[in-house]
Every structure is written in C-alpha cells, then in structure tokens.
Amino acid sequence: MKKVTSNIDSSNSLSSTILPTSNWIALIPLFVFVGTFLGAGIYFNDFYALPSPIAVCLGIFIAFVLLRIPFKENMDTFLRGCGDEKILTMCIIYLLAGAFSTLTKATGSVDAVVNLGINYISPSYYPVGIFLIAAFLSLSAGTSVGAIVALGSVTMALAEQSGISVSLMGAALLTGAMFGDNLSVISDTTIAATQSLGCEMKDKMQTNFKIAFPAALVTIIVLTIYGFSLEIDATSTFASKDVSWVLIIPYIVVIILSLVGINVFVVLFLGVVLSGMMGLYLNSFDVIGFSKTTYKGFEGMSEIFYLSLLTGGLAAMVEKGGGIQFILEKISKFIKNQHTALIGVATLVSAVNFCIANNTVSILISGKIAKSLNDNYEIEPKITASLLDIFACIVQGLLPYGAQVLLLIGLSDGKINYLDILTQAWYLHILFVFSLGLLFYKSKPLAKV
Numbered sequence: 001m002k003k004v005t006s007n008i009d010s011s012n013s014l015s016s017t018i019l020p021t022s023n024w025i026a027l028i029p030l031f032v033f034v035g036t037f038l039g040a041g042i043y044f045n046d047f048y049a050l051p052s053p054i055a056v057c058l059g060i061f062i063a064f065v066l067l068r069i070p071f072k073e074n075m076d077t078f079l080r081g082c083g084d085e086k087i088l089t090m091c092i093i094y095l096l097a098g099a100f101s102t103l104t105k106a107t108g109s110v111d112a113v114v115n116l117g118i119n120y121i122s123p124s125y126y127p128v129g130i131f132l133i134a135a136f137l138s139l140s141a142g143t144s145v146g147a148i149v150a151l152g153s154v155t156m157a158l159a160e161q162s163g164i165s166v167s168l169m170g171a172a173l174l175t176g177a178m179f180g181d182n183l184s185v186i187s188d189t190t191i192a193a194t195q196s197l198g199c200e201m202k203d204k205m206q207t208n209f210k211i212a213f214p215a216a217l218v219t220i221i222v223l224t225i226y227g228f229s230l231e232i233d234a235t236s237t238f239a240s241k242d243v244s245w246v247l248i249i250p251y252i253v254v255i256i257l258s259l260v261g262i263n264v265f266v267v268l269f270l271g272v273v274l275s276g277m278m279g280l281y282l283n284s285f286d287v288i289g290f291s292k293t294t295y296k297g298f299e300g301m302s303e304i305f306y307l308s309l310l311t312g313g314l315a316a317m318v319e320k321g322g323g324i325q326f327i328l329e330k331i332s333k334f335i336k337n338q339h340t341a342l343i344g345v346a347t348l349v350s351a352v353n354f355c356i357a358n359n360t361v362s363i364l365i366s367g368k369i370a371k372s373l374n375d376n377y378e379i380e381p382k383i384t385a386s387l388l389d390i391f392a393c394i395v396q397g398l399l400p401y402g403a404q405v406l407l408l409i410g411l412s413d414g415k416i417n418y419l420d421i422l423t424q425a426w427y428l429h430i431l432f433v434f435s436l437g438l439l440f441y442k443s444k445p446l447a448k449v
Contacts, residue, residue, distance in 0.1 A: 021322045021325065022322050022325040022326040022328075022329050023321055023322030023323065023325070023326055024323070024326045025066055025067075025321070026063075026066075026067060026317075026318050026319075026320075026321030026322045026323030026326065027318065027323040027326065027327070027355070028062060028066055029059040029060065029062040029063035029066065029067075029314060029317065029318060030059060030314065030315075030318055030323065030355050032058055032059045032062045033055055033056050033058065033059030033311075033314065034059075034354075034401075036050070036055040036058055036059070037050065037052055037055040037056075037400070037401060038400070040055070041400070041418070051303060052303060052307045052401055052406075053303060053306040053307050053310055056307060056310045056311055056314055057310065059314050060078070060310060060313065060314050060317070063078075063314060063317045063318065063321070064317075067317060067320075067321040068321075069320065069321065074317060074320075077313075077316050077317050077320045078313040078314075078316060078317050079313065080316055081312045081313040081314070081315055081316025081317065082309050082310065082312050082313040082316075083312075084312050084316070086312075086358065086360065086361060087308055087309060087311075087312035090145070090308050090403055091305050091308055091309060092265065093145060093149070093264060093265070093268065094301040094304050094305050094308070094407070094410075095297075095298050095301055095305065096265070096268035096269060096271075096272060097145075097149040097152075097268060097297075097301065097407065097411075098297035098298055098299075098300045098301035098410065099268075099272045099293075099294045099297035099298060100149065100250075100254070100268055100271045100272050100275060100297070101149075101152060101153045101297060101300070101411055102293055102294070102296050102297030102300060103272060103275035103276060103279060103290075103293055103294065103297065104153055104250055104251070104275050105153060106279060106284055106285060106293050107247060107250075107275055107278050107279040107282060107284045108244065108247050108282075108284065109247045109248065109249075109250050109251060109275065109278075110153045110154060110157045111157070111247075112244045112245075112247035112248050113154045113157070113247075113248055113251055116248065123162040123164065123227075123230075124227040124228045124230065125224070125227055126158055126159070126162060126164055126169065126227065127164070127168055127169060127172040127223045127226065127227050128172070128220055128223035128224045128227055130151065130155050130158075130169055130172040130173050130176060131172040131173070131175060131176035131179075131219065131220065131223055131427070132176065132220070133151060133176070134147045134148070134151055134172070134173050134174075134175075134176030134177045134179075134180065135176040135177070135179045135180040135216065136180065137150060137151065137177075137180065137255060138176065138177045138178075138179070138180025138181045138184065139179075139180035139181075139183055139184050143181060143184075143187065143188075143264060144174075144177035144178050144180070144181035144397075144404055145177075145264075145403060145404060145407060146264045146267070147173075147176070147177035147180060147181075148173060148174065148177050148404060148407050148408060148411070149264075149268065149407070149411075150251070150254050150255055151173055152173065152407070152408065152411035152412075153411060154251065155169050155170065155172075155173045156169070156170070156411060156412045156413075156415070164230055165420065165424075166412055166415045166416055167416050167417050167420030167421055167424060168420070168424050170408045170412060170416045170421055171420070171421050171424035171425045171426070172223060173408065174397060174404055174405065174408055174421065174425060175219065175397065175425050175426065175427035175428055176427070177404065178393050178396070178397040178404065178427070178428065179212060179215075179216050179427055179431075181393065182208065182212055182389055182390060182393040183205065183208055183209060183212055188360040189359050189360050189363055189389050189392060189393065190204065190205070190389060192360050192363040192364050192367065193363050193367070193385040193386070193388045193389040194385050195367075196363060196364070196366075196367025196368065196370060196371055196385070196388065197367070197370065197371055197374060197381040197382075197384050197385040197388070198371065198381055199380075199381035199382045199385050200382070203381075203382040204381075204382045204385045204386055204389075206382070207380075207382045207383055207385075207386045208386040208389060208390065211386065211390060211431070211434050211435055211437075211438060212390070212431060212434075214434060215427060215430040215431040215433075215434045216427060218430050219426050219427040219430055222426055222430075223426070246278070247278070249274065249278070250271055250274050250275045250278065253270065253271065253274055254267055254268070254270075254271045257270065272294065276290045276294070279293075300410055300413075301410055303406070303410070304403070304406040304407060304409075304410055307401065307406065308403065311356070311357060311401070315355065315356040315358075318355065319365075323355070324352060324355070324365060327348070327351050327352065327355075328348065328366075328369055331344050331347055331348045331351070332344065332369065332373075335373060335377075337377065338377045338378070338379055339439065339440065341373040341374070341376075341377040341379060342379065342383070342384065342387060342438075342439050343439055344373060345366070345370045345373060345374075345384055345387050345388060345391075346387050346390075346391045346435070346439060348366045348369065348370065349362050349363060349366040349370070349387075349388050349391050349392050349395075350391045350392070350394070350395045352365050352366055353391075353392050353395040353396055353399075354395055354399070357396070357399050357401050357402045357403070358396075358403075359392035359393060359395070359396040360392075362392050362395075362396075363388050363389065363392050366388060367388070370384055370388055371384075383438070386438075387435065387438070387439070390431065390435050391435065393428075393431075394428050394431060394432050394435070397425060397428045398422060398425060398428055400418045400422075405418065405421060408421070
C-alpha cells in the first residue's frame with residue numbers, strides 16, 4: 001500500500017488546476033450567506049422568513065469587498081458563474097415545473113389524482129407509497145428534481161386531503177427521489193463519479209446498491225409502521241369520490257416520458273402544453289387565462305430561480321478566490337491510510353457540496369483529488385466512486401438551500417417546515433449510518449484485486 005505523494009500537494013492537485021492559490025478568506029462570503037440564512041431561520045423560527053436571495057446577496061457583497069481580485073475580473077467571474085450551463089438549466093426547469101404545477105391545479109388534474117389515491121389506496125400507505133413511486137421514477141429518469149416535479153403537487157394534495165403532515169409526505173418524496181437519483185445509471189452524479197474514478201458503471205452500481213438498498217429497505221419498514229400510527233382525517237379521506245381519468249393524462253404522459261429517458265425540458269414543456277390544451281378544451285380558462293396561469297407558475301418559482309442564479313455566481317467567485325482549494329488542501333493533510341483516504345473523500349465532497357449546493361458539480365470538483373487518493377492508497381475505484389455519489393446525495397438532500405428542498409418548499413406554497421423535513425428524511429440518515437459502516441470496514445475488499 002502506497003502513501004500519498006505529491007499528486008495531492010498544493011502545487012499539483014486538482015484544485016491547483018482550477019484555482020490560483022489557496023485562500024481561506026474566500027470562504028467567508030459563503031459563511032456569511034449560510035450563517036445569515038440559517039441564523040435568521042433560527043431566530044425567527046422560520047427558515048424562510050428572510051428571503052434566501054437577499055441572504056446570498058449579502059455574501060456576494062462580502063465577496064466583492066474581501067477578495068483581492070480586480071473588480072472587473074471579479075464581476076466577470078460572478079457573471080460566468082450565474083450563466084453556468086448547469087445553473088441556467090436548473091433555472092429553466094424551475095420555471096417549467098412551476099407552470100406545470102399551476103396549470104394542473106387549475107385544470108383539476110391534481111384533484112383527479114388525489115381522488116384516485118383516496119379511492120384505491122389506504123392513507124396509511126401514502127408516505128411509503130410516495131417514497132417508492134419517487135424512487136422508481138427517479139431511478140428510471142435519472143433525476144431527483146424531475147421526480148419531485150412530477151409528483152410534487154399530487155403529494156402535497158394527498159397530504160392535505162388526508163390530514164397527514166405535509167412535511168412528512170414531502171420528506172418521503174424527497175428521500176425517494178434522492179435514492180433513485182443516487183442509483184440511476186443515467187444520473188449526472190453517477191456518470192460524474194464513475195468518469196472521475198475511471199470505473200465501470202455496473203461495478204459502481206453494484207457497490208452503491210449494497211449500501212443504498214438496505215438503507216431503503218429499513219426506510220420502507222419505518223414508513224409503513226409510522227403510517228399506521230398516523231391520525232387520518234377520515235371525513236375527507238375515506239369518502240369515495242369520482243375520478244376523471246381524462247384529467248390524469250398530463251401526469252401519465254410526464255411520468256411515462258420521464259421513465260423512457262426523454263429530456264426533462266421536453267417532458268415539462270409537453271406537460272405544460274398538454275395541460276394548457278386540456279384546460280382550454282374543458283373551459284378551465286381561455287387563452288389569456290392560460291397565459292396568466294402559466295406566468296403565475298413562473299412567479300411561484302421566482303425565489304429558487306434567483307437563489308440558484310446568484311449562488312452560481314457566488315460559488316464561482318469563491319472558487320476563483322481560492323476557497324475550494326483551501327478546503328482540498330486541508331483535507332489532504334489528514335490522509336494516512338486507506339480508511340482515512342475514504343473518509344477524506346467523503347468529507348471533501350460533503351464540504352464542497354455544502355458550499356455550492358450542487359451534488360453533480362461537487363463530484364466533478366472533488367473527482368480528481370479523489371482519484372489521486374484512490375490510486376495512491378490502492379482502493380477499488382468502485383468504492384471511492386460510490387462514496388463520492390452517496391455523500392453528495394446525503395448533503396444535497398438535507399441542505400435548506402439545495403434545489404430539491406427549495407423546490408419542495410415552492411410546490412407546497414411554503415407549507416413545508418424545513419426542520420420537519422430535516423428530522424423526517426429518514427432514508428438519508430439511515431444511508432449515512434450504512435455508509436459509515438463502509439468507511440470503517442477494515443478488511444481486504446478495500447484493496448484492489
């Protein structure tokens with residue numbers, strides 16, 4: 001077993017190829033943003049009392065003041081970060097998701113799906129059912145955001161109709177979506193992790209499955225048992241209601257197109273068009289009403305749109321100033337053997353994800369140094385790739401300013417409480433425990449064959 005060489009020192013590491021120098025001061029703007037956002041949430045007992053785009057604006061201002069970079073260069077970096085392809089992709093998805101959600105409510109599609117659930121599914125199974133459906137959809141489509149978009153409105157409506165906690169149902173949707181995304185062969189995170197480590201997709205998936213599936217199985221048991229302990233609003237839940245099968249078509253189309261791997265833009269656009277045509281045919285609204293309803297959906301996603309845009313710019317400034325490089329260098333100093341190398345990989349991707357709130361980009365940033373650690377300590381690439389993906393998934397799913405949680409908040413019209421989501425996202429907590437078992441597993445399978 002080799003020791004880590006200069007491959008990960010400050011002069012020849014991944015971070016040095018991205019950032020000019022290591023600088024802890026570059027992290028202060030991120031701490032200001034996160035500290036302001038979380039501090040206001042704790043003080044007001046409401047994590048969304050202070051609009052998150054305002055909190056990130058404060059961090060951006062601090063970045064311009066503290067970073068010793070010419071103003072024009074700093075501004076160019078900020079604008080490039082805002083205009084990053086992944087950031088803009090997410091922003092357009094938010095707009096289409098908001099429009100689809102609002103239109104399906106206006107046409108009665110949400111009510112139709114809720115009535116279907118009321119007639120044929122026991123409310124006690126709603127939480128575990130949503131977890132399983134979200135997991136299947138996300139696993140097939142390769143996107144946690146897509147699964148949340150497709151099921152978000154229905155999940156919230158089922159919760160309200162049955163009297164089950166909206167936060168519990170939201171947590172079930174969130175964790176099911178993260179489970180599927182983590183294992184999907186077409187997920188950006190899976191592709192990024194396997195490409196970074198140079199391992200076969202099937203090998204990574206087998207290793208990942210051995211950790212994630214037992215965690216999901218325990219979660220299913222917990223949700224099932226917990227579901228039967230809930231107090232259900234019998235008056236609104238068990239009354240049989242007529243189901244308009246035509247109104248369910250938009251959801252069926254969106255789910256089927258997602259399952260066959262159609263681009264999320266195409267899926268959501270077709271969902272918006274189909275919902276609009278249905279609304280016009282059923283006289284739910286006229287052409288102007290369709291336009292106004294669509295725009296109302298856009299407005300409902302304005303906060304997450306602005307936050308994603310501004311956070312992308314802030315993250316780029318922090319990276320340019322040397323903040324990410326500082327994190328990489330500090331972690332590399334604690335590497336002594338295979339197990340500390342794996343702990344370093346898990347800590348690295350978690351820290352980066354905490355800073356930039358994007359699991360795919362976090363894996364890409366952490367990938368080369370993880371590859372260096374993997375090769376120098378002769379660890380099987382599939383294990384390192386799995387840990388990269390898993391810990392990015394765990395952190396992303398629990399961040400109050402992560403896309404998945406913010407999207408849930410938006411789709412619930414602010415009815416979801418973040419602290420409830422944090423405590424009831426049981427799958428992510430159980431997955432963390434199972435992952436620690438791999439980190440501290442001391443036997444030969446860690447080494448290359």
